[in-house]
Amino acid sequence: MIALLSRDLKLAVRAGGGFGLGLAFFLIVTVLIPFGVGPETELLSRIAPGVLWIGALLACLLSLDRIFALDWEDGSLDLLATAPLPLEAIVTIKAAAHWLTTGLPLVLAAPALGVLLSLPQGAYLWVLVSLALGTPALSVIGTFGAALTVGLKRGGLLLSLLVLPLYVPTLIFGAELARRGAAGLEVEAPLLMLAGISFGTLALLPFASAAVLRINLR
Amino acid sequence: MDLTLADVTVARGGVPVLEGVSFSLAPGRALVLRGPNGSGKTTLLRTVAGLQPELSGTIEGAGERVAYAAHADGLKAMLSVGENLRFWARVFGLSEIGAALAAFDLERLEDRLAGNLSAGQKRRLGLARLMVTGRPLWVLDEPTVSLDAASVALFADAVRAHLGQGGSALMATHIDLGIPEAGIFDVTSLRARPRAAVQDEAFL
Amino acid sequence: MASIWEYANPVKFIRTTDRLLPWISVAAVACLAVGLVWGFFFTPEDYRQGSTVKIIYLHVPAALMAINAWLMMLVASLVWIVRRHHVSALAARAAAPVGAVMTLIALATGAIWGQPMWGTWWAWDPRLTSFLILFLFYLGYMALWEAIENDDTAADLTAILCLVGSVFALLSRYAVLFWNQGLHQGASLSMDAEENVADVFWYPLLVCMAGFILLFVALVFLRTQTEIRARRMRALIAREGAY
Numbered sequence: 001m002i003a004l005l006s007r008d009l010k011l012a013v014r015a016g017g018g019f020g021l022g023l024a025f026f027l028i029v030t031v032l033i034p035f036g037v038g039p040e041t042e043l044l045s046r047i048a049p050g051v052l053w054i055g056a057l058l059a060c061l062l063s064l065d066r067i068f069a070l071d072w073e074d075g076s077l078d079l080l081a082t083a084p085l086p087l088e089a090i091v092t093i094k095a096a097a098h099w100l101t102t103g104l105p106l107v108l109a110a111p112a113l114g115v116l117l118s119l120p121q122g123a124y125l126w127v128l129v130s131l132a133l134g135t136p137a138l139s140v141i142g143t144f145g146a147a148l149t150v151g152l153k154r155g156g157l158l159l160s161l162l163v164l165p166l167y168v169p170t171l172i173f174g175a176e177l178a179r180r181g182a183a184g185l186e187v188e189a190p191l192l193m194l195a196g197i198s199f200g201t202l203a204l205l206p207f208a209s210a211a212v213l214r215i216n217l218r
Numbered sequence: 219m220d221l222t223l224a225d226v227t228v229a230r231g232g233v234p235v236l237e238g239v240s241f242s243l244a245p246g247r248a249l250v251l252r253g254p255n256g257s258g259k260t261t262l263l264r265t266v267a268g269l270q271p272e273l274s275g276t277i278e279g280a281g282e283r284v285a286y287a288a289h290a291d292g293l294k295a296m297l298s299v300g301e302n303l304r305f306w307a308r309v310f311g312l313s314e315i316g317a318a319l320a321a322f323d324l325e326r327l328e329d330r331l332a333g334n335l336s337a338g339q340k341r342r343l344g345l346a347r348l349m350v351t352g353r354p355l356w357v358l359d360e361p362t363v364s365l366d367a368a369s370v371a372l373f374a375d376a377v378r379a380h381l382g383q384g385g386s387a388l389m390a391t392h393i394d395l396g397i398p399e400a401g402i403f404d405v406t407s408l409r410a411r412p413r414a415a416v417q418d419e420a421f422l
Numbered sequence: 423m424a425s426i427w428e429y430a431n432p433v434k435f436i437r438t439t440d441r442l443l444p445w446i447s448v449a450a451v452a453c454l455a456v457g458l459v460w461g462f463f464f465t466p467e468d469y470r471q472g473s474t475v476k477i478i479y480l481h482v483p484a485a486l487m488a489i490n491a492w493l494m495m496l497v498a499s500l501v502w503i504v505r506r507h508h509v510s511a512l513a514a515r516a517a518a519p520v521g522a523v524m525t526l527i528a529l530a531t532g533a534i535w536g537q538p539m540w541g542t543w544w545a546w547d548p549r550l551t552s553f554l555i556l557f558l559f560y561l562g563y564m565a566l567w568e569a570i571e572n573d574d575t576a577a578d579l580t581a582i583l584c585l586v587g588s589v590f591a592l593l594s595r596y597a598v599l600f601w602n603q604g605l606h607q608g609a610s611l612s613m614d615a616e617e618n619v620a621d622v623f624w625y626p627l628l629v630c631m632a633g634f635i636l637l638f639v640a641l642v643f644l645r646t647q648t649e650i651r652a653r654r655m656r657a658l659i660a661r662e663g664a665y
Contacts, residue, residue, distance in 0.1 A: 003308030007297070014296040021388075075290025082267050082286045083309045144586065148566065148579055158562075158569050162583065166556040166590045172597040189600070197593070208586050215578045218270040231572060233660075420508055421432050421654040422661070 001093055008097035011070075017043060022102045023109055024060040029055035030113040041118045048117035049178035051129050055113070056106045056131055057171055058137045061163060063102050065156050067094050067146040068213070077150075087210035093141040095136075095206070103135035119182075126181025130194065134174035137198040138207050141166045147209040151216045170197050171208055219279045219389060220244050221266070221355055221386065226275030227378065227410065228258060228265045234273060234410035237391050241403055248377060248387040248397055253405040259390040260288075260359055265356050265386060266267065285353040287361060291344030295333025299324055299343055302332050307350035318349035320378045322369075337364040345373055351379075358389035370395070424533060429506035432650045439643040446640045453633030461626035477535045479627060483634035484527035486558060491521025491638060495563075496588050499581035509646065511577035512653070514584065515567050516645035522560035529553055548598045555594045559587050573653065 033051050034044060071077040079088055081184035110131050111124050119127065149155035177190040224305050227237040235258030243249050251259045265272050268288040293302050303315045319325045322342040327335065332343060341364050348356050356377070362370050374395040377387055381399050429435050467657035498514035501507060532550055533543045544550065566583055570576035 003305055006250075007294070007305045010301070011294055011296055071292075073290075074292055075288060076292035076294070078269055078288060078290070079286065079292040079306075080309070081261070081269060082284055084282065084311065085309065148583060149569070152569055155569070158565050161558075161565050162562040165555055165562060165594070166587070168555055168592040169590060169597040172594075172601045176601060192596070193600070205586070208582055212579060212582055215575055215582075218575075232574060421650065421657045 001089055003053075003159055004080075004085070004090065005097055005100075006092045009100060012101040015067070021160040022063050025062050026055045026059040026106055026109060027113065029058060030116055039173050045118040045120050046113060049123055049130075049182050050121040050175045051117060052110050052114060052119075052127055053131070053134075053171060053175040053178060056103075056110065056135060057138060057167055059106055059142045060102055060135065060142060061167075063098065064142040064146050065149070067098050067143055067157055068150045069146075070154075072150050078217065083216075087122065087213055088206045090107065091143055091147060091207045091209040091213060093204075095140045095151035095202075098143065099136050103139050105136055107131040122184060123177075123182030125177065126187070127178045129181070129191075133177075133191075133194050133198055134170050137170045137194075138167060140198075140201045141170070142174065144205050144209045144212065146151045147212040147216065150213065170194070173197060219283070219354075221283075221388065222277070223266070223273045224276045224278075226262075226265070226269075227273040229273045229409060236405055236408050237410045238408055239275070239405070243355075243386050243388060245384045245386050246381050246399060248389070248400040249404055250395075250400050250402050251388070251390040252392075252402055253390075253409075257405055257409055259404065259405060262418040263288075263357050263359050263388065263390060274373040280355065280357075283353055283355045284357050285348045285355065286357045286359075287344055287348055288359040289363070291313045291340055292347070293332045293343060294338060295331065298329050298331055299335070300328040301349055302343060303346060310351040310353070312350055312352050315346075315350055318346040321349060321379070322346040322372055330413055338366055338369055341365055342369055342372070345355045345376070349376065354385045356385065356387040356389070358387060358391070360390055362391055362393055362395075427505070427507065430505070430509050431656070432509055435440070435509050436608070436647055439647060443640060443643055446636055446643070450633055450636035450640050451501050453629050453636055457629030457631075457633050461623075461630060465622050465626060474535060474538045477531050478623070479630045481528060481535060482593040482627060483631045484524045484531065485553065486631060487634050487638050488521060488525040488553060489526050490635075491517050491524060492556065492588070492591070493558070494642075495584055497519065499584040501583075502581050503575055508577075508653070509650065511581065512649040513642060513646045514580070515577075516649055517638075517642045518560055518564045518567070520641045520645070522557060522564065524634075524638070525553055525557045525560060528587060529557065546602055548595075548602055552595050555598070556591060559591055561627045563587065 030051065033047075033055075037043060037047070068077060071080065081087060107128065110127055111119075114124060114127060142163055145159050145166070149159045150160060152158065172195040173190045177187055177194055180187045180190060222242045224240050226239040227234050228239070229235060239262060241249065251262065253259055254390055261270075263286075264270050266277060266280050268283050269286070292306075296304075297305070298328060300315065300319075303318060304313070307315050318337055319328060322345060324339070324342060324346055332340065335343065341361075345358075345361055348358075361373060365373060370393065374397060377395065378397055379397075380387065381397070387400075429438060462476050464611055465476070467473050467475070480504050495514040495517050498510040498517070501510040502514065526552055529550065533555070535547065536550075563580060563583060566580050570579060
């Protein structure tokens with residue numbers, strides 16, 4: 001299992017793609033927002049937590065189709081399916097690798113980009129916490145979507161269409177947590193819900209992803 | 219443990235392609251599948267490897283004993299030869315890759331990126347992967363594609379060594395490998411009579 | 423004893439629904455005609471909302487069917503996964519566009535109603551938002567069916583998507599409620615609906631709901647028949663080609 005994880009990480013770093021591209025996209029979205037809504041500091045600092053969440057979500061979405069597509073094309077997926085690892089473990093590791101190469105860098109970059117959006121002083125911690133807690137769910141849900149569309153040519157747009165509605169609860173609770181935290185309001189409810197979604201999807205969704213992958217491989 | 223197929227029917231896209239396939243493969247033996255293109259050899263091999271379910275019949279002695287190699291070698295262009303091989307070894311719970319490198323004459327290429335190999339070298343690496351799985355039953359689909367005569371000889375040696383250690387091999391290939399332990403199994407006569415896909419039968 | 427699963431046989435399904443379809447269609451048209459005419463012309467105007475309230479005769483039944491169509495797809499998907507009856511997979515496929523159109527009608531009539539009432543075509547009200555999200559789920563579901571060539575693979579994948587989607591749709595519903603408390607009136611129709619809606623509005627509404635349900639059943643039967651015939655045609659062509 002560790003072998004698969006370290007191989008995927010190594011590939012992500014060497015091929016450049018996923019890793020850098022997601023971060024660059026996150027940066028671009030954050031830079032474009034002020035051009036779109038105007039430079040007023042007050043407005044920007046009010047929408048900053050939401051913008052950071054949307055940017056992270058879209059950057060995450062951008063790299064989803066790479067989760068299985070490359071392994072599918074070169075036959076690795078077939079060979080992995082005959083390996084002693086259960087498919088459930090394989091999809092979990094794939095999701096973990098995706099989070100480490102996409103989600104985690106986004107979480108770490110968010111405070112820096114928060115500066116560009118005049119994120120209020122007290123909000124940094126909560127943006128960081130909500131993204132750290134929420135992005136694993138984005139990776140796990142995205143892995144399910146990637147497994148659904150693995151054999152398809154031009155599956156990218158379909159993947160977005162399938163995954164975006166599934167992202168809604170995570171986005172709502174994540175952004176709400178960041179917003180409430182920033183405003184100094186009570187955060188317990190969204191915090192618990194976000195944690196619930198992350199751990200719930202992590203525990204259950206790999207079974208659905210593995211079932212879907214098995215169907216697509218046959 | 220023998221690989222035993224009893225009255226197996228396999229399907230491609232729901233359409234039966236081979237039916238009534240029965241044979242048994244003992245340790246130390248090899249079996250070469252013969253038949254024209256499109257006769258269902260690949261489908262049969264994928265089924266034995268457990269990648270798709272058989273339509274009917276029973277397959278025993280496959281499952282966790284199978285090391286499968288197909289047209290696609292499952293190599294990562296951005297990893298070196300050694301890294302590719304070591305990865306598969308670790309997936310199968312082993313770590314030693316020296317013997318596999320030696321058997322397929324890949325030692326000098328160990329640090330070369332797999333993306334920079336020639337087609338034949340890639341194929342050799344794909345086959346060397348079999349040796350690091352530690353699994354007794356090799357299921358091979360056209361293993362000699364893009365290999366030159368010297369490489370084919372290396373491959374035949376590897377198969378013979380594998381059989382000598384009590385392993386077995388089931389393969390689809392058209393060339394004679396010169397392996398005395400190999401039987402021939404011709405699937406031509408077992409081709410399923412043409413009919414609609416199974417999932418469509420309810421609609422007829 | 424005849425089991426309900428007999429109707430899972432495509433031929434039997436077509437034969438039975440062929441007999442039922444004219445009756446259901448006539449009943450649906452009758453109910454809709456009676457309900458809508460009754461509702462639009464023979465009910466008093468609401469003292470607060472004026473004549474705009476009459477759009478409920480389209481809005482409420484459409485919203486009802488938007489949700490129930492998804493529930494029906496969920497049940498059909500479960501039947502497909504457990505018992506692998508092709509008709510149920512095709513029925514789920516057939517229901518999706520109908521459900522999507524119902525969702526669209528509910529959203530459009532909601533907007534038309536909301537304009538005079540709330541002074542805006544659209545508000546990010548929890549209920550409206552939930553329906554918008556539901557519409558996205560329908561779109562994704564239909565797109566996945568279209569994208570996959572092998573019928574059984576498509577049926578398997580969409581069934582799992584429907585299951586997973588249902589869980590997330592439910593989650594979204596709670597998330598959206600949490601996110602914005604909203605302008606929308608609460609569920610005004612329940613068993614003790616008299617408390618909320620006066621009888622004069624309630625009876626024509628019931629007739630309209632019956633009409634929409636019958637319309638949905640008729641459309642799903644018709645579309646399932648079409649799907650079955652299309653499959654049968656493909657199977658026949660495949661067999662001819664094979665010989």
